Amino acid sequence: MFIRTEDFQTFIRLYPVTTAILALQLVIWVLFLIPLPTVQMWSDLTIGFNWGIAEGEWWRLVTPIFIHAGFSHLLFNSMSLFLFAPALERMMGTLRFLAVYIGSGVIGNIGTYFIEPPEYTHVGASGAIFGLFGVYLYIVLFRKGLMDRANSQIIVTILAISVLMTFVNYNINIMAHIFGLLGGLALSPPLLKKKSDGF
Template sequence: MFTRTESFRDFIRLFPVVSIIIAIHVVLYLFTILPMFPNSWFFENLSGVNLYIMEGEYWRLITPTFMHGSFSHMLFNSFSLVLFGPALERMLGHGRFLFIYLVSGVIANVATLLLEPLTYTHVGSSGAIFGLFGYYIAIIMFRKHMLSKQNAQIIITLSVVSLIMTFLQPNINITAHLFGLLGGFLLGAIPYFNKKDLANSIQVTANWAGSHRRNLSHQSPVKLIIWGAIMIIAILGFLTQR
C-alpha cells in the first residue's frame, strides 16, 4: 500500500493530485533559488506572515503550504507525500483528497495565525501532511476494513514518531503539526461519528469501566494508551513552546 512500484508515467496518471502538488513544490522551490527569478519576491508574498494576514492578505493561509525554506525541507515533505498520499487519493478520489489536503493545511495555518505572535513567519506543507496522518487515523478508528492491520500499525507508529520528533527538531511549526493532525482527524471522523457511534462508544466505555468484560476488543486499551500518550506529549510540548 505504501510501496511504490509504478513507473513515473503511471504514477502521474494514477495519482494526478499528488503529482501536481509535488510539481508545485519543486517549481516554487526553483523559483526561490534560480538567479533568473526574483527569488525574494516569492518568500515576501507567499510565505505565512501573521501580521500580513491580519492586514487582509488572506491568500497566505494557503500559499505557505506549497513553499519550503530549503531543499531538504522540500524533499522530505514531497517524499512523505509520495509515500502516504497515493493510497489516500485512491481511496477518496482525486477531488476529495485535494479537499482534505488543502483544508488540513488551512486549519494548520489558521491555528498558527491565532496562537503564534504577529511577527511569526512560516512555510512548509507539514501541516497538510499531518492532516493526511490524521485522516488515516480516523479511518483506523471508524472504518477498520479500509486498512489492513499491518498498514494501520505503520500509520499509528509513524504518527507517534512524527509527533514526538515535532518537539525535538528545531525550527518546527509545532502549532501547524498539531492542528493539521487534529484537522485531518476531524475531517475523517465527523462523517462517521453519528448518534449510534456515540451511543456505542459510551456503552463500551461503561462496560470496560464497570466490569472489564472479556468480550471488549483487546485493541481498546492499546488505543487508549496510544492516544493518551499522544495527547500528553502534545500538551506538554505545546506548553513548553509557549
C-alpha cells in the first residue's frame, strides 16, 4: 500500500493530484529562491500570517500549504506525500482526495489563526498531510474493511510517532498538525466513498 513500484509515467497517470501538488510545491520553492523584490513581495503575501488574515487576507489560509521554509522541510513533506497520498487518491478519487487535502490544510491554518498570537507566521504542508493521517485513522477505526491489519498497524505506529514528534521538535506549527488531523477525521465520512477497493 505504501511501497511505490510505478514508473514515472504510470505514477503521473494514476495519481495526478499527488503529482501536481508535488510539482507545485517544488516550483514555488525554486521560484522563491530568486533574489528579486517582486519574488520577495509574493513570498511575503502568501505565507501564513495571522495578522494578515485578521486584516482580510483570507488566501493566507490556503497558500501556506504549498510553501516551505527550506529544502529539508520541502523534502520531508514531499516524501510523506509521496508515500501516503497515492493510496488515498486511488481510494477516494481525485476530487475527493483534493478536497480532503486542501480542506485539512485550511482547517489546520484556521486552528492556527484562532489559537496562535497575531504575529505568528507559518508555512508548510504538514497540516494537510496530517489530514491524510486523519483519513487513515478514520479507516482504521470505522472502515476496517478498506485496509488490512498490517497496513493499519503501520499507520497507527507512524501516526503515534508523528504526533509525538510534533511536541518534541522545535519550530513546529503544533496547531496545524492537531487541527489538520481532526480536519481529516471530520471530512472522511462525507468524502470517503461508501464502496471502495480496500488495500
